[in-house]
Amino acid sequence: MAVESSLAAPLMEVFASIQGEGLYVGEPQVFVRLRGCPLRCRWCDTPGSWKLDGAEREVRIDARSGVRRANTWATPFQTVCWIAECEPDRPRTVSITGGEPLLWPAYVRALASFASSRRIHLETAGAHPRALAEVLDVVHHVSLDLKLPDDLDEPVEIEVAHAESVPRTRAEWAETRAQCLALVRGADACAKLIVAGHRRPEQFDELLESVAEHAPKLPVFVQPATPIGAVGAPSIELCTAVAERARALELSVRVIPQIHRILHIP
Numbered sequence: 392m393a394v395e396s397s398l399a400a401p402l403m404e405v406f407a408s409i410q411g412e413g414l415y416v417g418e419p420q421v422f423v424r425l426r427g428c429p430l431r432c433r434w435c436d437t438p439g440s441w442k443l444d445g446a447e448r449e450v451r452i453d454a455r456s457g458v459r460r461a462n463t464w465a466t467p468f469q470t471v472c473w474i475a476e477c478e479p480d481r482p483r484t485v486s487i488t489g490g491e492p493l494l495w496p497a498y499v500r501a502l503a504s505f506a507s508s509r510r511i512h513l514e515t516a517g518a519h520p521r522a523l524a525e526v527l528d529v530v531h532h533v534s535l536d537l538k539l540p541d542d543l544d545e546p547v548e549i550e551v552a553h554a555e556s557v558p559r560t561r562a563e564w565a566e567t568r569a570q571c572l573a574l575v576r577g578a579d580a581c582a583k584l585i586v587a588g589h590r591r592p593e594q595f596d597e598l599l600e601s602v603a604e605h606a607p608k609l610p611v612f613v614q615p616a617t618p619i620g621a622v623g624a625p626s627i628e629l630c631t632a633v634a635e636r637a638r639a640l641e642l643s644v645r646v647i648p649q650i651h652r653i654l655h656i657p
């Protein structure tokens with residue numbers, strides 16, 4: 392595995408699109424998708440990002456001049472050059488997504504430094520509070536997933552130096568979630584809660600109660616799962632019931648589907 396520098400990280404794709412989720416939904420952004428994720432969400436819509444080296448060990452760069460590919464391992468400086476190539480016009484907010492970007496906190500910090508004229512958004516599964524604490528002062532927005540333990544298959548080990556081990560049990564998830572929520576309390580951040588079709592409203596109480604306890608002002612987005620494999624879409628009644636349970640806890644809540652799926656854009 393050829394690594395260019397200690398700050399390099401494996402990228403899957405760099406592309407311009409419209410933010411389809413969360414607090415900044417609808418905003419034109421540039422997306423930097425990193426490879427590597429130890430979690431196995433049953434409704435994952437980017438399983439191609441799970442492994443560090445994809446089948447072709449390449450990053451896809453959707454540049455204005457056309458799509459091209461390069462070695463998957465990229466330095467932050469190289470990434471900033473690709474971001475500029477992908478933007479249609481004026482500099483955009485950069486959304487660092489994955490995979491799990493917090494496998495690579497040093498890369499995220501350096502990328503934010505090289506791209507200091509832009510807003511940097513971080514999308515994370517909320518399983519790495521130590522890494523989140525490392526990058527919090529250099530990112531402008533955090534979109535934090537709230538994972539329902541019942542929606543997760545057994546996590547896998549990822550060979551990344553100094554990576555935190557991820558939670559496995561319900562108790563470990565509760566502790567990790569509390570740490571992440573406490574970190575983003577008062578910050579420009581939001582929480583995303585994916586609702587799959589086969590769930591009951593009360594299953595989400597443990598997530599909502601964590602928000603109410605640790606970050607009560609955090610905007611919460613109830614996001615209907617996009618049907619994938621055995622996971623079906625939820626009914627509007629289920630989404631509404633979850634939102635009402637959030638409202639009962641005096642949380643700020645919105646129900647918003649993934650709009651990039653509706654628009655058929657990446």
Ligand code: SF4
Binds near residue numbers: 432436438489490491
């Ligand atoms: S954390 Fe994200 S990339 Fe990882 S399995 Fe879950 S949805 Fe997929």
